[in-house]
Amino acid sequence: MEQRRTLCGRDRHRLRWPIHRQRGRQSVTDEGIACSFTPDPDGEGGETSTTTATWTNRDPSLFIEVYALLGTDLVFRNTIAGTNTEVTVRNTTPEHQVALEFFTNVNGDCYGSPLFACGPTAPPTNSYIQGMCNGVGTGPQITSAVFFLNFLFLGGAEPPCMKACDSNGDGNGDLSDGVYVLAYLFLGGPPPSLWVDGDGDLVPDPTCTPAAAEDDCKASHEACR
Ligand SMILES: [Ca+2]
Ligand SMILES: [Ca+2]
Numbered sequence: 001m002e003q004r005r006t007l008c009g010r011d012r013h014r015l016r017w018p019i020h021r022q023r024g025r026q027s028v029t030d031e032g033i034a035c036s037f038t039p040d041p042d043g044e045g046g047e048t049s050t051t052t053a054t055w056t057n058r059d060p061s062l063f064i065e066v067y068a069l070l071g072t073d074l075v076f077r078n079t080i081a082g083t084n085t086e087v088t089v090r091n092t093t094p095e096h097q098v099a100l101e102f103f104t105n106v107n108g109d110c111y112g113s114p115l116f117a118c119g120p121t122a123p124p125t126n127s128y129i130q131g132m133c134n135g136v137g138t139g140p141q142i143t144s145a146v147f148f149l150n151f152l153f154l155g156g157a158e159p160p161c162m163k164a165c166d167s168n169g170d171g172n173g174d175l176s177d178g179v180y181v182l183a184y185l186f187l188g189g190p191p192p193s194l195w196v197d198g199d200g201d202l203v204p205d206p207t208c209t210p211a212a213a214e215d216d217c218k219a220s221h222e223a224c225r
Pocket of ligand 1: 167
């Protein structure tokens with residue numbers, strides 16, 4: 001065993017991909033790799049931010065090489081024992097992926113696996129229909145305008161997706177948004193600006209819009225799930 005380890009260690013750079021990457025250890029992890037990102041605790045730059053990768057390891061390798069991957073920029077970080085199922089890579093950003101290459105000997109020759117890479121899991125994107133402040137149904141009704149006015153002035157329930165209550169799209173949520181919805185419903189006023197004409201009849205339809213991070217959208221609207 002020791003002799004084979006030495007062989008793999010000695011030859012691994014010469015035998016690095018593309019020579020052997022598509023052979024050998026194609027399925028060393030049972031369920032792929034999962035990653036999570038931990039930002040710098042003091043929030044002042046990324047010196048101590050980390051990305052941790054975990055995986056199952058049903059067939060331990062001789063060793064595993066660990067890389068940080070940013071776009072197409074692959075940077076070697078370190079080599080860890082083949083029995084590991086977790087590694088933490090430092091000085092990463094949320095955009096970084098951790099890439100692993102598993103090495104072993106096959107018939108006395110050293111093989112590296114294809115790269116297994118993962119990035120932090122993006123939070124799910126909530127979607128909303130602009131103008132539908134209460135998030136119920138498929139388009140604004142008088143109840144959604146009343147819901148927003150209740151929230152603004154009477155301490156009513158918080159909207160599931162605050163951005164949706166900005167019916168006229170001016171960036172503020174206020175009384176004019178309730179008026180805008182009522183004008184749309186009863187006076188032939190324009191629909192909310194984020195609606196698009198989904199069926200081609202030249203009339204904008206209630207449209208699910210993915211919320212941006214700053215949109216304060218805690219849950220998807222019922223019709224957008
Ligand atoms: Ca508004
Ligand atoms: Ca339409």
